[in-house]
Amino acid sequence: MSTKPTSAGRARRGPALAASVAAAALLLTACGGGDEGASEGGDGQVTLSISTFNEWGYEELLEEYQEANPNIKIVHDKKATSNNARDNLNTKLAAGSGLSDIEGIEVDWLPELKQYPDQFADLASPEVEGRWLDWKVEDATTEDGKLIGYGTDVGPEAICYRSDLFAEAGLPTDREEVAALLEGDWDHYFEIGEQFTAKSDAAWYDSAMSAYQGMINQVENAYEENDGTVIATENPEVKDIYNQVLENSVDKDLSAHLQLWSDDYEAGFQSGAFATTFCPGWMLGSIEGNAAGVEGWDIANVFPGGGGNWGGSYLTVPTQGKNQEEAIKLAQWLTAPEQQIKAFASKGNFPSQVEAYEMEELTGSTNEFFNDAPVGQIFADRAEAVSVTPFKGQNYFAINDSMQQALDRVDVLKSDDPDSSWQKFVTGVEALQ
Amino acid sequence: MAVTVKPPAARTPVRRVGFSSRLARWDVKVSPYLYISPFFILFAIVGLFPLIYTGWVSLHNWNLIGGNLGFSGTENFTFVLSQPYFWNAVGNTFSIFLISAVPQIILAIGIAAVLDANLRAKTFWRMGVLVPYVVAPVAVGLIFGNVFADQSGAINGLLTSIGLDPVPWHSNTLASHVAIATMVDFRWTGYNALIFLAAMQAVPRDMYEAAILDGASRWRQFISVTVPMLRPTIIFVVITATIGGLQIFDEPRVFDAYGLGGADRQWQTLTMYIWELGWGQRNLGRASAVAWLLFVIIVLIAALNFLITRRIASQGGRK
Numbered sequence: 154m155s156t157k158p159t160s161a162g163r164a165r166r167g168p169a170l171a172a173s174v175a176a177a178a179l180l181l182t183a184c185g186g187g188d189e190g191a192s193e194g195g196d197g198q199v200t201l202s203i204s205t206f207n208e209w210g211y212e213e214l215l216e217e218y219q220e221a222n223p224n225i226k227i228v229h230d231k232k233a234t235s236n237n238a239r240d241n242l243n244t245k246l247a248a249g250s251g252l253s254d255i256e257g258i259e260v261d262w263l264p265e266l267k268q269y270p271d272q273f274a275d276l277a278s279p280e281v282e283g284r285w286l287d288w289k290v291e292d293a294t295t296e297d298g299k300l301i302g303y304g305t306d307v308g309p310e311a312i313c314y315r316s317d318l319f320a321e322a323g324l325p326t327d328r329e330e331v332a333a334l335l336e337g338d339w340d341h342y343f344e345i346g347e348q349f350t351a352k353s354d355a356a357w358y359d360s361a362m363s364a365y366q367g368m369i370n371q372v373e374n375a376y377e378e379n380d381g382t383v384i385a386t387e388n389p390e391v392k393d394i395y396n397q398v399l400e401n402s403v404d405k406d407l408s409a410h411l412q413l414w415s416d417d418y419e420a421g422f423q424s425g426a427f428a429t430t431f432c433p434g435w436m437l438g439s440i441e442g443n444a445a446g447v448e449g450w451d452i453a454n455v456f457p458g459g460g461g462n463w464g465g466s467y468l469t470v471p472t473q474g475k476n477q478e479e480a481i482k483l484a485q486w487l488t489a490p491e492q493q494i495k496a497f498a499s500k501g502n503f504p505s506q507v508e509a510y511e512m513e514e515l516t517g518s519t520n521e522f523f524n525d526a527p528v529g530q531i532f533a534d535r536a537e538a539v540s541v542t543p544f545k546g547q548n549y550f551a552i553n554d555s556m557q558q559a560l561d562r563v564d565v566l567k568s569d570d571p572d573s574s575w576q577k578f579v580t581g582v583e584a585l586q
Numbered sequence: 587m588a589v590t591v592k593p594p595a596a597r598t599p600v601r602r603v604g605f606s607s608r609l610a611r612w613d614v615k616v617s618p619y620l621y622i623s624p625f626f627i628l629f630a631i632v633g634l635f636p637l638i639y640t641g642w643v644s645l646h647n648w649n650l651i652g653g654n655l656g657f658s659g660t661e662n663f664t665f666v667l668s669q670p671y672f673w674n675a676v677g678n679t680f681s682i683f684l685i686s687a688v689p690q691i692i693l694a695i696g697i698a699a700v701l702d703a704n705l706r707a708k709t710f711w712r713m714g715v716l717v718p719y720v721v722a723p724v725a726v727g728l729i730f731g732n733v734f735a736d737q738s739g740a741i742n743g744l745l746t747s748i749g750l751d752p753v754p755w756h757s758n759t760l761a762s763h764v765a766i767a768t769m770v771d772f773r774w775t776g777y778n779a780l781i782f783l784a785a786m787q788a789v790p791r792d793m794y795e796a797a798i799l800d801g802a803s804r805w806r807q808f809i810s811v812t813v814p815m816l817r818p819t820i821i822f823v824v825i826t827a828t829i830g831g832l833q834i835f836d837e838p839r840v841f842d843a844y845g846l847g848g849a850d851r852q853w854q855t856l857t858m859y860i861w862e863l864g865w866g867q868r869n870l871g872r873a874s875a876v877a878w879l880l881f882v883i884i885v886l887i888a889a890l891n892f893l894i895t896r897r898i899a900s901q902g903g904r905k
Binding site for chain 1 (some may be wrong): 650651652669670732736737738739756841843846849850865868
């Protein structure tokens with residue numbers, strides 16, 4: 154009874170309209186993206202697919218390779234974020250199909266992936282021997298000597314600083330003087346920070362987590378023994394670093410109390426919330442973006458406690474691909490020093506190839522935003538200063554996430570004191586077992 | 587009929603004429619099932635099979651990439667049920683669901699009532715309410731991330747400019763739930779409003795004419811005619827909102843840069859916990875156990891919903 158409209162026109166058209174609009178919306182949202190796999194064409198034509206994320210600076214290089222090899226067609230699948238790429242990789246590894254012929258991965262995923270060496274082609278070959286920094290190759294080598302990834306870039310850390318804020322607080326502004334001033338261990342870095350904050354409204358660094366990240370990456374076995382035993386909660390070194398970072402960040406108020414990558418953190422670059430930050434090469438682009446219009450950023454060729462590496466990527470060739478041989482050739486070509494320098498010029502990803510550090514294109518390069526700092530030379534020095542390769546087992550990233558939350562609770566949210574936050578960290582690590 | 591009762595003698599003739607008649611009988615019996623079978627086949631493939639397979643995985647020690655590492659019985663369930671994180675996620679899920687669903691349904695009915703009135707450029711307004719629904723959740727997250735940022739956000743900027751304390755959106759549990767509920771409502775209110783609008787237009791106009799003759803005001807018409815006539819639609823929307831609300835993932839995931847539900851897991855929902863276990867820790871066994879528990883919770887809530895709404899419906903019938 155109630156469903157039959159009486160006054161025809163208006164009543165009948167209404168629901169139909171609403172329904173068709175709703176249906177259209179459902180259709181629109183249901184259309185997801187599809188992924189193209191690789192295939193082999195008829196006349197010896199090979200289609201290779203390559204998957205990267207963020208900016209790798211490969212667009213022109215891939216064009217160049219296709220021109221030099223007319224029988225190769227390359228399909229480039231670019232994911233927006235490394236998280237998207239990692240989820241995609243995991244899901245398709247689990248499914249056993251659907252991956253690109255070449256998959257770009259981040260150094261952080263290596264411990265997880267090295268557990269499944271059968272999923273990746275062995276890339277070791279005499280042609281590429283000695284191409285990379287030793288620790289870059291070590292990271293991608295499995296226990297039985299299989300190389301699962303070709304290094305692309307590395308993330309040696311320097312200190313990026315605001316010379317204008319330094320000047321206001323009576324500190325030197327020239328990048329060489331700043332490097333000399335900050336040369337030393339972490340205690341020294343924090344001490345200078347106290348001098349700075351005494352004379353400035355800005356904080357010394359952005360976040361407890363970024364200082365912690367720098368310090369923990371200088372510890373060989375922070376969270377796990379080489380056999381995979383989890384020691385994170387008992388390791389006195391971890392507890393020491395935790396306490397030291399929080400004491401300086403919260404009690405001495407050296408941190409700007411920002412959560413890394415949050416909206417507040419990004420806004421902090423505009424408001425001049427902090428004077429220094431620890432910057433691997435790949436972060437320069439993001440600082441430039443967040444701090445657009447802000448003048449005074451510069452880079453000092455120094456890092457507390459020696460050298461430190463944060464991040465960097467690899468190219469892998471999954472064994473589920475059909476054109477592994479051609480894929481390996483392309484990956485070898487892309488990670489050769491000449492090509493990686495072009496990627497550096499295009500997007501700032503700092504090479505992991507030893508030879509590249511000698512080349513004029515790299516050593517002579519400068520960055521306009523950072524007061525024309527000689528970034529090539531600085532990061533080449535920083536890469537050579539890296540002396541410790543931290544062991545990162547399969548639980549490393551889950552534990553580091555827990556640590557990040559523990560630090561944020563005290564430093565950013567101020568909802569916990571260091572002891573109770575540490576207890577929650579212990580509970581979190583225990584839940585992984 | 588009576589002629590065919592004698593089986594032995596009838597055997598040969600039946601076989602001769604039988605094939606086509608048997609075919610016809612099959613046709614009558616089987617073809618209706620064939621006609622509706624696509625739905626059930628599809629349901630079995632994309633609904634039932636994953637459900638059962640998830641149950642199977644949940645009884646095993648199962649790595650995302652490594653696969654099945656052996657039978658473990660109910661170990662995954664006992665582990666998950668003993669985790670404070672699980673119960674925290676259950677609490678958050680219900681809290682976010684209630685904070686978002688109640689205002690959402692009330693608002694949606696209100697908007698539908700306005701759209702049902704005699705407006706100029708009706709189609710424009712009706713299409714307009716659907717726009718937020720078409721916006722990708724990640725984009726919604728970006729926009730609301732700016733609005734709800736703790737120090738640099740628009741709302742806190744407004745609050746501090748008139749001398750009030752800023753709201754700790756990312757540390758206070760309730761505040762974070764309200765912020766996420768706002769995102770959910772932004773996206774879904776218009777969608778539900780259109781469903782209500784469709785139902786409202788099906789209300790017989792003579793009922794309103796009668797109400798007007800009786801001297802009922804607009805408000806009185808809305809309360810005494812529109813809302814009671816919407817009852818089946820409200821039940822439908824409540825149930826779909828419940829199922830969707832208990833599976834909420836996108837909005838809380840994009841609420842901060844890490845997507846883990848906050849430093850103290852203030853807004854980690856059940857689906858985010860599943861994601862953390864399965865894709866973060868690669869323990870598909872435990873993730874499947876949580877998925878199954880979520881399924882059980884949804885079934886229980888749906889049953890409860892059904893009982894309550896049936897009561898309401900039968901009361902309505904008595905009036």
